[in-house]
Amino acid sequence: MYDGYGANSQSLQLTLSDGVMLPDRSSTDFTIIKQGALNTDKSQRIDFQAFVEWNGMTRQFTNQSALVIPRNDYGDYRLVMLPGINVPVACTLGRLRLSTPAFDHATKAAGQYSGTLRLEFKVETGIP
Numbered sequence: 855m856y857d858g859y860g861a862n863s864q865s866l867q868l869t870l871s872d873g874v875m876l877p878d879r880s881s882t883d884f885t886i887i888k889q890g891a892l893n894t895d896k897s898q899r900i901d902f903q904a905f906v907e908w909n910g911m912t913r914q915f916t917n918q919s920a921l922v923i924p925r926n927d928y929g930d931y932r933l934v935m936l937p938g939i940n941v942p943v944a945c946t947l948g949r950l951r952l953s954t955p956a957f958d959h960a961t962k963a964a965g966q967y968s969g970t971l972r973l974e975f976k977v978e979t980g981i982p
Contacts (some may be wrong), residue, residue: 855946855975866923866946867976870915871902872969873940881916886969888962897963900954904971908948920976 855866872884877892877921879885883901892896904915909929913921933942950973
């Protein structure tokens with residue numbers, strides 16, 4: 855994760871959302887829906903969870919809520935080359951992991967499923 859401040863920002867905020875509003879799922883669930891489905895009941899969708907792993911820790915995302923990583927938790931960083939920047943920059947190491955709990959395939963409609971995940975990344979610099 856590149857904060858633009860040499861891994862010296864006050865905190866990083868990650869917000870993950872899928873844009874799907876469903877009253878019958880957990881706030882930590884994200885969803886893909888069967889293409890062409892006329893409804894979003896459980897037979898027409900697959901729910902999954904998302905996690906971020908960094909500095910030996912794992913935190914679970916809540917759909918549409920900011921997950922804050924304070925500076926003292928950044929852990930290791932790596933110098934990397936990014937497009938359009940001609941010097942190496944410090945990036946905090948992090949991994950996004952998606953996990954689908956086991957389910958009975960017979961309870962799901964056959965077909966292709968799709969969805970969109972949006973990751974919003976904000977940096978708190980402490981500079982007004």
